[in-house]
Amino acid sequence: MSFLPVVLALLAGAYLVAVLEGWVSTGRFRPAGPILSGLALLGQESLVPRTPDRIFFEAGPVLLLTSALLASAVLPLGPGVVIVDLATGALFVNAALVYVMVALVMSGWGPDAAYAMVGGFRFLGQLVGYSMPIVMVIAAVAMRAESLATTEVVESQAALWNALYQPVGFVVFMAAAMALCFLPPFDLPTAPGELAGGVVAEYTGWRLAVLRLARAVLVVTVAAAVTVFFLGGWHGPVLPPWAWSAVKTLAVAAGMLAAGRYVPRVREEHLLAWWWKLGIPLALLNIFVVGIMLVTVGG
Amino acid sequence: MISGPREARPSWLRRLVARAAARELAAFVVPGPEVARARGIDPGAAGLAIADTPRHASVLVVVGELPEGLRRAAAVAYAQMPRPRAVFAVGAENVSPLPGPDVSAALGQEDLEEGVVRLREMFAEGAFHPNAPEFDVPAIRSRTGYVCPMHPEVVREEPGQCPRCGMDLVPREAAAGEHGEGDGERDHEEAPSGEHGHAEHGAHDDMDHGGMGFMSMVEMTRDLPRSSDGLQMEWVEVPFGPLFPGLPAGLALTFTLDGDTVAEAEAERGIEGWAPLEGLSGPAETFADRLSGLDPLSPVAYRLLASRALENAAGVAPDERTGLARVGALERERAASHLNWLAGFGRLLGYSWLEERAGELQLALLWSAGPEEVARLAGEAGELARRVEWTPLLRRRLGGIGTLPAGAEASGPVARAGGSAADARRDEEAYRRLGFEPVVLRGNDALSRLRVRLAEIEQSLDLVSRAGSVSTPVVAPGGGSSGTGAATVETPRGLATLNLILEGGAVVAFEIGTPSARHLKLVKPVSEQREVADALVGIASLDLSPWEVVR
Amino acid sequence: MLLQALFAGFFGMAAVWFGVVVFRTSSMVRSALALLFSMTAVGAMFLAMEAEFLGVLQIMMMATEMAIMAIFMVMYMMDPGGLGQMDMSHQKRAAQAAGVLGALVAIGVALLTSWGPAANAAPGAAEQTRLLGIELMERSMLIFETAGVTILTAMIAATAAAIERRRR
Amino acid sequence: MITLLVALIIGALLFGIGLYGALSQTNLVMIMMGVELMLGGAMVNLVAFWRFLHPEVYAGQVFVLVVMTVMALEMAVGFGVGTARFRARGSVEMEEARELKG
Amino acid sequence: MAGEAGGCRSSGVLGVSALHQYALLFGMVLATVGFVLCLAVIARSLAATKEEGAKDVPAASGELSPEPVWVRYHVRYYGYALLFLAFDMEMAYMYPWAVVYRELGLVALLEMGVFLAILFLGLLYGWSQGALRRQ
Known part of the structure; x- marks a missing residue:
């Protein structure tokens, strides 16, 4: 039963991501930061606005956490070290992560507050942008692996990582992954300076703690997905497989967190236009190139 | 005990949580982080994380004395x-109606840091307390009004049904001072309700439409204004300030x-x-002090403005050395002010590196001892400007945002980014001697304003090192003289003018014109019909200082 | 087998319950998201019936599609928050009768027909996806390409109807 | 076998609810929701038939894909038309549309 | 294909049937909800929320009387959303195709190429008509 080790690894990863995020955003490295802030939030009042859609307001953070956890359930940490090895794992990752959007729309609509509402609908637009390219890129990965199972996707990269085999797909996937985690520069739904917190603005206390935990889990999950789909998963010399997975996942997560510091937020208008006018054609091009390479050169 | 503890008896778990x-x-900083930086303190460096919304804050930091309106918002x-x-409270005596400050500190980084330590102790001790006083002041009292979901203009004191469409009214919050504008509205006679009550009325009826079971969307939307794509939605008023x-804090913006x-x-x-003009008149000796307190974001410029006007009235001219020192002081403030703007702009753009770096440089500049240190900072500022210039996505983010209509009245960097060489410094002797030429760019958008300010930071720091002094300008002695005086200063935000009448050593009347008062009119053209983020970027690119908007 | 029936029944009831919520709430967004979760539950039923690819696909597709439905609900419906508690239905009785009748007839058919022996095992999920792919590429190739043309038609129709070409 | 019956009953219930919704709602978008539910019921039936009667015939699964496509396309076209109507009339109420025509 | 081997075929290294895997996933959902409920209970046990004025009004930059915002919201990207609804369906066909692509080779590439080309036409049409922009 690899349930426990994977969940523990995931939580450890989320913890490290939270530490990293604190380091990146405040410049101070505080290993105990997430625990302290979790405790502090637990001791805070958790306010509920006056006329909310109470169900949505409560369900948003839970759904966000659930969808991130479910997506991580099919991502292998090592050969056989996976919670469920679904035959349609690659598709399942997507299916679970779509509910991130549902969760944010719920939290945006729930409190009947303007900033949150704008944020929620912005993320729905963001999904309309990134979701098609991400799915197409994963289709190209599946073409090479001849399977949708994540373990077989990793096995297919034993000789050559997908990041090198299909670099265009890798770039599109990385961008989409950051958009999916609403990390800067794609943090349109939460946009601190523009919407004063956006969808998370009305959450306080333990509900905010759940949201922050969910966000950290989401970042780890998506980084792990990048590792599995493009960076050869557990493959690597010397170190044991789980260590390679962990190292790659953390490196990807750190890269995603750090990159957003040095660029301004993307405009919503551009975001959509770029995904549709550049992202989708590139993803299609990627499929064709991979298709031709598979027929001619082989996997 | 702190002023807002949770109501519970301390236990081991609660003590742990409190610690x-x-x-x-x-911290939620009031008026705002930019005012804190301009006053030379950095709550972030003192260990307080800056929150974007009061919901995510546990400490309200008040920086400097607040005017009444901002105290109420706080x-x-x-x-x-x-x-x-x-x-x-940092450098603030009167914080009412807030509960009396838990910790007070003087304006200064060390005092602030020491205050944070005390605050932490108080939190660890008193986050939970068996009797927590309720915070209830008139400023936050709201009464519940009842509005129709379809007709926002229908506001009632009591729950009931909308006279226009018969829908149940829904409660909404209204500030205590506000009066429902629909209170006196005439009541319509309710038409007998029926399953298809609308069928007889059709589209010809006016607002007297009272079918309750079913109502006409056509009528609901007919009078609403149309968007650019021809769809009629409902509009909501949303405050984006103060x-x-x-x-910038204090800008009471409503979209x-x-x-x-x-x-x-x-x-x-x-x-x-804020700043009642009568309060500013008085003895000439302290007039410059009073005027420099007008705008916390650029005190030196206003001190200089007052000094010049007084000198003009008294008929004295400053010597060359004073002139140069004034150039140094004003230019240092210009660079610091632009850096401060840059930090705030970085916050708006979600460009956290810029926010931090510009804030650091601004504080270093403010704390700098003399021209040598300023010269060292000039190198770092140049480095910053180059990094910003090469930032990916920045051009796409700012280009074409915040363009001004032709003939818009602007001055300062906003005007110079639109291709106009308007700059009062060109007419000044001291600047001419230093070989000053204004930075002028074409573009007339947020990007060109950013570039003008970046270039001006370097230029100003260069001027400081050539002026060789950064001492604050000497206040001219009033000396019991009388007369009228006029002065202009190119403040970091643009041209400020002052006309005053001096009688027997006291300023009896004056008239002041500030750049932000003029630029406030530009908010409409740069923001309307724009996406929220673009509108905010356009407004922020104007670098308004609401403090200068005197009435 | 029992586990399968329990799963199918549980998610089926969830689907039905959310389906009922769709027409019982006056909040448009709730209505759209209830439909979303109803469809998700239907997807979970597919999983219970071991149609893994279809189930996961349904769970993924319907989430985005119903969320987009929520967009249009919020755009075009008055009082999308449902604060006014207004009723937006007509001919309720007849509709109820038709709904109950339709369901009863279908249930009757389901119960009375002898369906013959049920297959007690389905192919594995990986095999299913593979065979579905081969089916699409070979026997059902025309269906697949027709679907493409239909999608194209729908895209053109939707764009032509909805988008106002801006005069510049 | 029992699962087949469960699925068929659920499918029937979904269909009934959808039918009720499609008939009783006055609004284009809500009517579409009813139709979606009916199609959802149909999909449940299709999958059940595939699984329990002919698991070796993959045309059954293809059929489910086609129904899903139909759902999506119905929505796309429906919303397109809804947008056009809303732009012209400020409403997507079906009743009203009928009434305004006459 | 309907043999016993198919139904209980272990699709993973764990040697459990597909249904058990789904049960595990469902268990994870329940566990998450349970975890959140635990957090809520702990947080509640610490102290009750104090009811005070203005606390439950949505925070809006220090202003107290925000209007209700549940109104008809103008979503400006509906042009994209309409195209998305239709274009998204291509996924349903693409995944089964991707899995058998290497098995079938060039024929599959051609078939999918035609399919995608048709869809891409739709995208181009939408683009030319101005669906791909803020409305």
Whole structure:
């Protein structure tokens, strides 16, 4: 039963991501930061606005956490070290992560507050942008692996990582992954300076703690997905497989967190236009190139 | 005990939580981080995380004396913070209606840091307390009004049904001072309700349409204004200020949003209770001090303005050395002010590196001892400017945003980014001697304004090192003289003018013209029909200082 | 087998319950998201019936599609928050009768027909996806290409109807 | 076998609810929701038939894909038309549309 | 294909049937909800929320009387959303195709190429008509 080790690894990863995020955003490295802030939030009042859609307001953070956890359930940490090895794992990752959007729309609509509402609908637009390219890129990965199972996707990269085999797909996937985690520069739904917190603005206390935990889990999950789909998963010399997975996942997560510091937020208008006018054609091009390479050169 | 503890008896778990909370203080800074930086303090460096919304803060940090309007806004923000919460006053005596400050400190980084330590102790001790006083002041009292979901203009005191469509009225919050404008509205006779009550009325009826079971959407939407794509949605008024993280504090901005697009913008208001002009008149000796307190974001410029006007009235001219020292002081402030703007702009753009770096440089510049140190900072500022210039996505983000209509009245960097060489410094002897030429760019958008300011930071720092002094300008002695005086100063935001009448050593009347008062009129053209983020970027690129908007 | 029936029944009831919520709430967004979760539950039923690819696909597709439905609900419906508690239905009785009748007839058919022996095992999920792919590429190739043309038609129709070409 | 019956009953219930919704709602978008539910019921039936009667015939699964496509396309076209109507009339109420025509 | 081997075929290294895997996933959902409920209970046990004025009004930059915002919201990207609804369906066909692509080779590439080309036409049409922009 690899349930426990994977969940523990995931939580450890989320913890490290939270530490990293604190380091990146405040410049101070505080290993105990997430625990302290979790405790502090637990001791805070958790306010509920006056006329909310109470169900949505409560369900948003839970759904966000659930969808991130479910997506991580099919991502292998090592050969056989996976919670469920679904035959349609690659598709399942997507299916679970779509509910991130549902969760944010719920939290945006729930409190009947303007900033949150704008944020929620912005993320729905963001999904309309990134979701098609991400799915197409994963289709190209599946073409090479001849399977949708994540373990077989990793096995297919034993000789050559997908990041090198299909670099265009890798770039599109990385961008989409950051958009999916609403990390800067794609943090349109939460946009601190523009919407004063956006969808998370009305959450306080333990509900905010759940949201922050969910966000950290989401970042780890998506980084792990990048590792599995493009960076050869557990493959690597010397170190044991789980260590390679962990190292790659953390490196990807750190890269995603750090990159957003040095660029301004993307405009919503551009975001959509770029995904549709550049992202989708590139993803299609990627499929064709991979298709031709598979027929001619082989996997 | 802190002023906003949670109501519970301390237990081991609560003590643990309180200790954690004391380590994790998040601050909502009032008026705003930019005012804190301009006053030379940095709450972030003191260990307080800066929160974007009062909901995510546990400490309300008040920096400097606040005018009444902002104190009221601060009280609302404080009321919306989750407990445990506390008030930390930095250089502020009067914080009412907020509860008396838990910790007070003088304006200064060391005092601030020492205050944070005390605050942490108080939090660890008193985050939970068996009797927590309720925070209830008139400023935060709201009464519940009842509005029709379809007809926002229908506002009633009592629950009931809308006279126009018969829908149940829904409760909404209204501030205590506000009066429902629909209170006196005439009541319509309710038409007998029926399953298909609308069928007889058709589209010809006017507002007397009373079918309850079913109502006509056609009528509901007919009078609404149309968006650019021809769809008629409902508009909502949303406040984006006075305490909004991405904009200068005190700017009471109200957007009427059509979805996420700004249909109308309203910002023609100064800060309530700030700088009554009568209070500024008085003895000439201290007039410059008083005027320099007008705008916390550029005190030196206003001190200089007052000095010049007084000298002009008294008929004395400053010597060359004073002139140069004034150039140094004003240019240092210009560079610091632009860096401060840059930090705030970085916050709005979500460009955290820029926010931090510009803030650091601004504080270093403010604390700098003399021209040598300024010269060292000039190198770092140049480095910053180059990094910003090469930032990916920045051009796409700013280009074409915030363009001004032709003939818009502007001055300062806003005008110079639009291709005009308007700069009062060109006419000044001291500047001419230093070989000053204004930075002029074409573009007339947020990007060109950013570039002008970046170039001006370098230029100003260069001028400082050539002027060789950064001492604050000497106040001219009033000396019991009389006369009228006029002066102009190119402040960091643009041209400020002052005309005053001096009688027997006292300023009896004066008239002041400030750049932000003029630029406030530009808020509408740069923001309307723009997406929210673009509108905010356009407004922020004007670098308004609501403090200067005197009435 | 029992586990399968329990799963199918549980998610089926969830689907039905959310389906009922769709027409019982006056909040448009709730209505759209209830439909979303109803469809998700239907997807979970597919999983219970071991149609893994279809189930996961349904769970993924319907989430985005119903969320987009929520967009249009919020855009075009008055009082999308449902604060006014207004009733937006007509001919309720007849509709109820038709709904109950339709369901009863279908249930009757389901119960009375002898369906013959049920297959007690389905192919594995990986095999299913593979065979579905081969089916699409070979026997059902025309269906697949026709679907493409239909999608194209729908895209053109939707764009032509909804988008107002801006005069510049 | 029992699962087949469960699925068929659920499918029937979904269909009934959808039918009720499609008939009783006055609004284009809500009517579409009813139709979606009916199609959802149909999909449940299709999958059940595939699984329990002919698991070796993959045309059954293809059929489910086609129904899903139909759902999506119905929505796309429906919303397109809804947008056009809303732009012209400020409403997507079906009743009203009928009434305004006459 | 309907043999016993198919139904209980272990599709993973764990040697459990597909249904058990789904049960595990469902268990994870329940566990998450349970975890959140635990957090809520702990947080509640610490102290009750104090009811005060202005606390439950949505925070809006220090202003107290925000209007209700549950109104008809103008979503400006509906042009994209309409195209998305239709274009998204291509996924349903693409995944089964991707899995058998290497098995079938060039024929599959051609078939999918035609399919995608048709869809891409739709995208181009939408683009030319101005669906791909803020409305």
